[in-house]
Amino acid sequence: MKKASIAPSLLAADFGNLQHDVEMVNASEATYHHIDVMDGVFVPNISYGMPVVKAIHKYATKPLDVHLMIVDPDRYLEEFANLGAHILTVHYEACTHLHRTIQAIKALGMKAGVALNPHTNVMLLEDIIQDIDLVLIMSVNPGFGGQSFIDNTYEKIKKAKELITRKKSSALIEIDGGVTSANSKQLVDAGADILVAGSFVFKSEDPTATIKELKG
Ligand code: DX5
Ligand code: ZN
DSSP, X not given: OOOOEEEEBGGGSOGXXXXXXXXXXXXXXXXXXXXXXXXXXXXXXXXXXXHHHHHHHHHOOXXXXXXXXXXXXXXXXXXXXXXXXXXXXXXXXXXXXXXXXXXXXXXTTOEEEEEEOTTSOGGGGTTTGGGOSEEEEESSOTTOSSOOOOTTHHHHHHHHHHHHHHTTOOOEEEEESSOOTTTHHHHHHHTOSEEEESHHHHTXXXXXXXXXXXXX
């Protein structure tokens, strides 16, 4: 049985005690720290920016999986590389010259991810799939934690998997939004490699055990 990699989203962490929550992830079975950066323009919410990412990086011992929900991300690629991002994911819908953005992320030594909103067709990645390291399929509309999972995601995972196989890409599939132990197994069975989970982990009584449970 394939096990998922888990990326707890620090958006749901206790910002008054961020070090504690980062260290919980360090000591858990999670693979990444998922970091959601929102600008209030691409999405209707503002989360946190560079100083907070810097603070997370100071305590994190696992790779930083940075999800940019911002317009014109090209402006900040170098800054996120300097902040220690391991994977840098930009939104398909936010990039006019996506190929150039992907090449720039990789030239800075980071893994390049592309995120798709729920309405964005997976097949739009056909001409870029060989260049990217990660496809992030949004299973809620980006902007907020704690929303309900959109069921069409399973279909999108299957399409992404087929595309990756057909094009001989090594891209991983990451699912973000509304992930719980009620859907984690089905997501992995459909082809997901990495599961992001915010509320389900941090609002649970024992986040470490919840991460283990999601991993399967
Ligand atoms: C939403 C973010 C997610 C969010 C997931 O826009 O990209 O990473 O933190 O939160 P949950 O797991 O609560 O849906
Ligand atoms: Zn995210």
